[in-house]
Amino acid sequence: MWIPTKSILGIPCVIVFLIYKLRRRHLSMYGVIEEFLQSHNNLIPIRYSYSNVKKMTKGFKDKLGEGGYGSVYKGKLRSGRLVAIKMLEKSKANGQDFINEVATIGRIHHVNVVQLIGYCAEGSKRALIYEFMSNGSLDKHIFPKEGLVSLRCKEAFEISLGVARGIDYLHQGCEMKILHFDIKPHNILLDENFVPKVSDFGLARLCPLEDNSLSMTAARGTMGYIAPEFFYKNIGGVSSKADIYSFGMLMMEIAGKRKNLNAFAENSSQIYFPSWVYDQFSEGKDMEIKDATDEENKITKKMLVVALWCIQMKPSDRPNSMNQVVEMLEGEIECIPIPPKPFLYPQETPSSE
Template structure:
């Protein structure tokens, strides 16, 4: 794909010469495109496809920045009638894996695990950093979902912390974060 993977455009630690700036509006369009792709995998095919590894570098962008979900090595096919798929081991990348993979009482997962991973990725898109960052100055900032919830959702909005320039961008960021919370 001509624009490479989504991760090139969202993490602040990527050097600026390698990173083209995408507006929050464009990132929001990409978020919607990825959601449509997941909906197609989960409901649009004759066979349901569970990806199990939704994350920024598995999203490629075409010349118009339309997202394409790629790399189905961990994917599992199941019938549309199956709502729960039996899994013996966790699949995916650790900070994107849905919590039900780690619960011994739950021996199955559903398409909702992809939705959880998608939500974690949306959060990274808003803030420009990975959802777990051990290099932060305060321990309360290590788990990014908790940190960003306190700043944006609870009304303690500090747009400059996320690199937001104005009220419009803050509204879009808040909307994306609420989408993420809905994915939990």
């Protein structure tokens, strides 16, 4: 087969051009990150060099886990304090995930929000350094592997309440409202005393406290926890109530110790757990947990009823704020009415005005 000489000579040029474009894109991303860091040099977290990070992790010896962003390693500061170091190997949106983390939790402190101790930004080497959470992520305790003990009822309730307080602080306790947009079991970390901490702010958005809604061009979050208003614009705008929805789906799984959607459920009526829970309550049946006391069954019912309120299809039907959710959890179950049935999609589409 004969190939023109010009075509052969053109191939290296194309490769060089592609490499140039790729380098320009990466340099642009590094520039965006560095510009942000220089303009926010009053941030509390400490900036570490990459060589410091290598020393902390002893050459990235102890890997704790990995995800779509990269890997997490166990490390130790010179003071002896244990830390978890997230190496961002695959950045999103021109480094926006890295900027989001530093901008949102770089200067806040709350018992139920993970603390960002420091960061590293040297070209392609980017790391986020957090306080170490010895009990890992919540999903390992809600859906334990065989041989592991699941959470006790009181622990499950205290964790749910702690997460609610953490989200409430993000929404109302800072100078700017912080919308997380990715509340799920994997993003809740537990310390040595099982105190929960909201983590992973890569998808978070900052907005003024007085803003009630945001203009969003795309859905944010993880399927199964994303609020329906991201997909159905006619049910209401995207706001802090999106986090309330995600929290409700999370607490439903904490209380039920199962995934909300399970195609392999023994009974077809239990495939979508929230609908099954609602049917049980509407028929006057309580959730009877094996070997649980009356008090534990009462606590579980309260968690499930509050969760049902949080996952209402329309944002306007959910609690007004996470502070209200906290108050519901701290109150008596007798004071909380059973909400309307939760649906996976709008049952009626309102006519456009």
